Amino acid sequence: xxxxxxxxxxLSVSADALLLDEPFGALDPVNRASLQDLVLELxxxxxxxxxxxxxxxxxxxxxxxxxxxxxxxxxxxxxIIADIPLDFPVKKNRGDWFRNEKVQETIATIxxxxxxxxxxxxxxxxxGGASI
Numbered sequence: 001x002x003x004x005x006x007x008x009x010x011l012s013v014s015a016d017a018l019l020l021d022e023p024f025g026a027l028d029p030v031n032r033a034s035l036q037d038l039v040l041e042l043x044x045x046x047x048x049x050x051x052x053x054x055x056x057x058x059x060x061x062x063x064x065x066x067x068x069x070x071x072x073x074x075x076x077x078x079x080i081i082a083d084i085p086l087d088f089p090v091k092k093n094r095g096d097w098f099r100n101e102k103v104q105e106t107i108a109t110i111x112x113x114x115x116x117x118x119x120x121x122x123x124x125x126x127x128g129g130a131s132i
Contacts, residue, residue, distance in 0.1 A: 006023070007020075007023075007038075007039065007042070015051065016051065016052060017051065017052045017053070017054070018043065018051050018052070018053045018054070019053075019054050020039070020053065020054070020055045020056065021056040022056060022057060022058070023035070023039075023055075024036065024057075024062070025057075032062075033094065036062060036065060036066060037094075039053070039055075039066065040065075040066055040091065043066075053066075055067065060107055060110050060111060061098065061107060063110070064086065064103060064106055064107055064110070065091065065094075065097070065098075067086055068085070068086050069083070069084065069085050069086060070082070070083075070084045070086065070110065071083050071084075072084070072110055072113050072114065074117040074121075075117055075118060075121045076121070081113050081114075081116075081117045082109070082110065082113040084106065084109065084110065086106065088100065088102060088103060088106075
């Protein structure tokens with residue numbers, strides 16, 4: 001309920017930007033999906049005025065579902081390991097949308113970028129003589 005209130009307050013002052021940092025992290029899957037759809041609807045345009053949204057999440061599926069561009073940060077803070085513009089079909093049915101081949105490929109690309117970054121980081125640690 002807090003998340004809905006915070007989003008409502010930001011929209012009530014006609015904000016041009018909405019900054020959301022893990023807003024749905026503590027929610028159950030049903031409420032999470034419901035709020036994701038609400039935010040998606042709101043950010044597409046309130047009275048034909050789209051809202052720029054910076055959405056921070058660790059959930060790859062959530063990022064792909066809500067985003068129009070994904071910037072993946074690496075294990076070293078502030079380092080961008082991938083910048084992926086998204087151009088997907090309109091989201092009508094959540095289940096069908098996630099089964100879309102292009103969506104699945106994008107999720108796999110992001111997962112691969114994470115895994116590569118982690119393996120490089122671990123290799124660097126091991127080569128540097130530190131133990132794990």
